[in-house]
Amino acid sequence: MRKLVLFDIDGTLVLTGGAGVRAMNRALEDAFGPTEGLDGIPVAGRTDWAILTDAVRRHQQTLDTRLLDDLRDRYVRYLAAEIDHPGTGRKAVMPGIREILDSLEHRRDVLVGLLTGNFEAGARVKLGHFDLWRYFRCGAFGDDAADRNALVPFAVRRAEACGLPAIPPRDVIVVGDTPADVACARAGNAVAVAVATGSSSVDELRATGADHVFENLSDTDSFMQILE
DSSP states (O other), X not given: OOEEEEEOOBTTTEEETTHHHHHHHHHHHHHHSSOOTTTTOOOTTOOHHHHHHHHHHTTTOOOOHHHHHHHHHHHHHHHHHHTTSOOSSOEEEOTTHHHHHHHHHTOTTEXXXXXXXXXXXXXXXXXXXXXXXXXOSOEEOTXXXXXXXXXXXXXXXXXXXXXXXXXXXXXEEEEESXXXXXXXXXXXXXXXXXXXXXSSOHHHHHTTXXXXXXSOSOOHHHHHHTTO
């Protein structure tokens, strides 16, 4: 039986030194002038669509299709510039990720995809910067739904369109770094793998009831055993 392994991006695959937040703040400033931007708005584990909804609401406006498209275009353009800056905090590929993706790339029983709150174009910018975009044939993104818990079915349908036979939920594995990633996996009846390389600790992730919890993915053999 083939498996579908879906990776979150921020805190799971990479950290970008805050490039995404800087880019989104710049997009909001373009739209609304000097603003507090994302100050006080939670971002970890949420979709870009949901984050922008909260930011726009501060200005007593609704994030309609026109405004969403405008902010997304501005954000992606700024992200392409910000991703080249060192930024603040860690900027790197997370431990074990390259080794895992290299191994999965050669397995015929696994399809690797993304399940991320990032807009698809933003995901391409972030992962392209670290030469990781090439590993992913399909996925679900923050353009698909504001609610992250709705994303697993999108990812499954796209995997099937890429040639993966109809797959039961028990063969879908969601890998993420926040309780929101675990909740998303649960909403899709998928296997939840949590890794503490982002904003949540091992203890916080264990408290979610995730099926598997790792401090990081440097022990690639242990991660691979999940697929067996």
